[in-house]
Amino acid sequence: MNVPAILEPGGEALVDTRLNAPGIRCAGCIGKIERDLPKLAGVASARVNLSAKRVLVRHAASVSDRDLVDAMRAIGFEAQAVGLGPLVADDAEARALLRALAVAGFGLMNIMLLSVSVWSGASGATREMFHWLSAIIAVPVITYSGRPFFNSALRALRAGRTNMDVPISIGVTLATGLSLFETITWGEQAYFDGAVMLLFFLLAGRALDASMRSRTRAEIGALLSKMGRSASVLQPDGSARRVTAELVEPGMLMLVAVGEALAADGLVEAGAGAIDNAMLTGESAPEHVGPGCPVHAGAIALLGPFEVRVTAAASGTAIAQIAELMDQAGQSRSRYVRIADRVSRLYAPVVHTLAALAFTGWMISGAGWHQSLVVAIAVLIITCPCAMGLAVPAAQVVAAGALGRRGLLVKDGGALERLSEIDIALFDKTGTLTLGEPRPDLAGLSDAAKAIALALAQVSRHPLSRGLTAGLLAQGVAPAAVTRIGEVAGSGITGIFDGDVVALTSAAAGSNLLACELVIGSKRSTIEFRDELRPDVVETLAKLKALGIESQIVSGDREQAVSAISAQLGIPGIGGVSPQAKLAMLEGLKAKGKRPLMVGDGLNDGPALAAAHASIAPGSASDLSQQAADAVSVGERLMPVALAVLAARRTMQIVRQNFGIAVLYNLCAVPLAVLGLVTPLIAAIAMSASSLIVIGNSLRLARAAR
Amino acid sequence: MSGLTYLIPIALGMGLVGLAAFFWAMRTGQYDDMEGSASRILIDEEDDL
Numbered sequence: 001m002n003v004p005a006i007l008e009p010g011g012e013a014l015v016d017t018r019l020n021a022p023g024i025r026c027a028g029c030i031g032k033i034e035r036d037l038p039k040l041a042g043v044a045s046a047r048v049n050l051s052a053k054r055v056l057v058r059h060a061a062s063v064s065d066r067d068l069v070d071a072m073r074a075i076g077f078e079a080q081a082v083g084l085g086p087l088v089a090d091d092a093e094a095r096a097l098l099r100a101l102a103v104a105g106f107g108l109m110n111i112m113l114l115s116v117s118v119w120s121g122a123s124g125a126t127r128e129m130f131h132w133l134s135a136i137i138a139v140p141v142i143t144y145s146g147r148p149f150f151n152s153a154l155r156a157l158r159a160g161r162t163n164m165d166v167p168i169s170i171g172v173t174l175a176t177g178l179s180l181f182e183t184i185t186w187g188e189q190a191y192f193d194g195a196v197m198l199l200f201f202l203l204a205g206r207a208l209d210a211s212m213r214s215r216t217r218a219e220i221g222a223l224l225s226k227m228g229r230s231a232s233v234l235q236p237d238g239s240a241r242r243v244t245a246e247l248v249e250p251g252m253l254m255l256v257a258v259g260e261a262l263a264a265d266g267l268v269e270a271g272a273g274a275i276d277n278a279m280l281t282g283e284s285a286p287e288h289v290g291p292g293c294p295v296h297a298g299a300i301a302l303l304g305p306f307e308v309r310v311t312a313a314a315s316g317t318a319i320a321q322i323a324e325l326m327d328q329a330g331q332s333r334s335r336y337v338r339i340a341d342r343v344s345r346l347y348a349p350v351v352h353t354l355a356a357l358a359f360t361g362w363m364i365s366g367a368g369w370h371q372s373l374v375v376a377i378a379v380l381i382i383t384c385p386c387a388m389g390l391a392v393p394a395a396q397v398v399a400a401g402a403l404g405r406r407g408l409l410v411k412d413g414g415a416l417e418r419l420s421e422i423d424i425a426l427f428d429k430t431g432t433l434t435l436g437e438p439r440p441d442l443a444g445l446s447d448a449a450k451a452i453a454l455a456l457a458q459v460s461r462h463p464l465s466r467g468l469t470a471g472l473l474a475q476g477v478a479p480a481a482v483t484r485i486g487e488v489a490g491s492g493i494t495g496i497f498d499g500d501v502v503a504l505t506s507a508a509a510g511s512n513l514l515a516c517e518l519v520i521g522s523k524r525s526t527i528e529f530r531d532e533l534r535p536d537v538v539e540t541l542a543k544l545k546a547l548g549i550e551s552q553i554v555s556g557d558r559e560q561a562v563s564a565i566s567a568q569l570g571i572p573g574i575g576g577v578s579p580q581a582k583l584a585m586l587e588g589l590k591a592k593g594k595r596p597l598m599v600g601d602g603l604n605d606g607p608a609l610a611a612a613h614a615s616i617a618p619g620s621a622s623d624l625s626q627q628a629a630d631a632v633s634v635g636e637r638l639m640p641v642a643l644a645v646l647a648a649r650r651t652m653q654i655v656r657q658n659f660g661i662a663v664l665y666n667l668c669a670v671p672l673a674v675l676g677l678v679t680p681l682i683a684a685i686a687m688s689a690s691s692l693i694v695i696g697n698s699l700r701l702a703r704a705a706r
Numbered sequence: 707m708s709g710l711t712y713l714i715p716i717a718l719g720m721g722l723v724g725l726a727a728f729f730w731a732m733r734t735g736q737y738d739d740m741e742g743s744a745s746r747i748l749i750d751e752e753d754d755l
């Protein structure tokens with residue numbers, strides 16, 4: 001009975017692999033991947049996540065990551081396997097807050113339903129029953145939804161500090177306790193509605209804030225995922241053993257095969273090859289490495305194999321350290337949020353004192369302890385900072401969403417704040433003002449030559465070859481049947497066509513920088529490339545000027561090339577600037593009290609992007625530059641840069657208004673509470689009105705990016 | 707008054723169903739890929755047949 005096993009779903013152990021594929025853009029891509037990837041033997045299913053640009057593949061353990069990446073390339077997508085790094089499962093906190101919010105919302109709706117009838121005059125047995133029902137709903141809801149606040153308050157108290165969560169927790173607990181007492185003693189008023197409403201609005205603020213921060217963390221996770229997940233480590237006896245990236249240690253010798261992503265930093269010890277360092281430099285041309293060359297985790301070996309002596313591994317690698325720095329930067333709150341924190345530090349003692357004073361005041365004036373306690377609780381509840389907690393995150397989330405729809409991804413709230421303050425903009429040239437994709441001038445080529453050029457160019461990943469391929473394909477050229485094509489990295493591509501040697505080589509030195517040479521037999525022709533300006537550069541610069549922001553070109557490119565463009569655009573330009581000089585210029589501007597915005601794509605703009613007051617990188621920039629920048633603009637247009645500044649300024653205006661509303665609310669509500677005039681009805685109206693006004697005010701930002 | 711004895715449980719029950727549906731939707735990942743869900747309706751699956 002030796003029947004070959006029929007592969008049933010679940011019959012063989014299936015494993016999940018996540019692939020990062022930044023090229024997924026539309027429904028067509030989803031359809032293509034989900035239809036074609038399972039055709040690979042052993043792949044059970046593929047599911048695309050368009051928001052995260054990831055594919056979850058369920059497959060038999062016999063299918064390697066490499067097979068999957070190759071299959072993805074065959075259907076036209078660059079992909080990389082993603083490790084389950086510590087930051088991948090990062091949105092647990094946001095989810096917990098969302099669940100708590102849902103529960104609080106449920107409780108709020110039902111308790112309000114009951115409270116409204118009590119307020120409109122239900123009495124006697126009906127009121128008793130409604131109070132009991134409210135208690136039955138409120139106690140579990142508060143226990144569940146209040147945990148984020150109770151836990152944080154407990155942590156603060158244990159550390160001997162106080163924060164905004166302490167008065168919230170005390171207020172909610174006291175209000176619930178008193179309401180339970182009232183319910184049991186058949187009292188007239190219960191504050192369950194106030195306590196639950198408080199939790200609901202506060203949780204809404206926290207959930208918005210968490211969603212803003214988890215965006216940044218997803219980016220960091222994507223960066224770390226570029227690191228190789230495992231490495232072949234050479235044993236002393238010469239055999240190679242596969243170990244996971246976490247277990248690689250400095251001093252080990254890694255054997256790197258073609259197509260592998262490096263799992264650790266090190267020096268090449270033996271062998272030679274070429275690596276794709278696009279992750280660090282944005283330069284997709286292969287970089288040659290030989291003995292003694294340093295290589296970094298995340299680079300992909302294009303030629304090999306070679307042996308690498310590990311100098312730093314796991315969290316010590318350059319890429320992991322950058323990710324860590326970014327994580328720290330993400331944690332640092334923006335100035336306005338810090339103001340909110342500072343307010344809360346002042347706020348907690350003030351609220352506690354006010355409540356205590358109200359209690360003693362009423363006791364002294366002869367009211368019973370019961371009435372005094374009710375007043376004190378009313379003060380605690382009504383002063384709780386719902387509107388203040390919503391003021392910043394609501395505005396930032398709405399503005400970031402509006403900018404996202406216009407092609408600008410803002411990293412965090414702090415970025416928006418810094419963008420609102422800039423007063424001078426520095427632009428890199430290549431890839432920023434221009435498209436950064438060389439477009440060939442094909443006028444001088446015959447159709448036969450075009451077909452040969454395409455056949456040669458399409459095998460190479462060199463930027464000029466890619467530009468040439470794209471240009472030729474756009475003209476509808478079909479590749480000629482060139483045989484024995486080989487690429488000698490660094491010098492060119494050669495092949496045989498009709499018995500003639502054909503080649504695509506770099507142009508002779510001294511001529512135009514952007515050109516290549518097509519050789520067909522003994523005939524040589526030069527193909528020139530031009531890097532075109534982005535379509536809306538002029539409009540963008542005009543808009544920035546209208547916003548009171550001067551623009552300047554600062555480029556590492558030759559002086560002539562820069563002055564030609566700066567004359568064309570009518571803004572000052574400096575060429576031949578080294579990365580260090582760029583950094584010095586930015587520091588100089590900052591020393592003069594300016595707030596510079598750096599817009600660069602960064603073969604070497606990384607430090608400048610990080611040093612500027614705010615920074616934007618185009619989507620074509622290196623991963624590292626995109627990580628260093630505050631915002632990334634997607635697509636061919638430059639206009640999102642100006643829109644970002646405009647929207648950021650509006651956001652800060654709205655944030656200030658929101659704080660104003662919150663303060664005004666407290667100024668009105670606190671005297672009422674202290675005077676004992678706040679009934680549960682008034683508390684409910686005042687709290688929800690102030691929160692809704694703040695949210696409504698923030699929603700005006702949905703049109704900010706127009 | 708007697709109406710309340712069944713109206714209130716109905717109201718609460720409907721709320722609980724909604725809450726349970728939200729929890730279920732979150733656990734099964736229906737909020738993980740909002741953009742993808744919006745695009746998926748455009749996929750023409752006829753050619754699979």
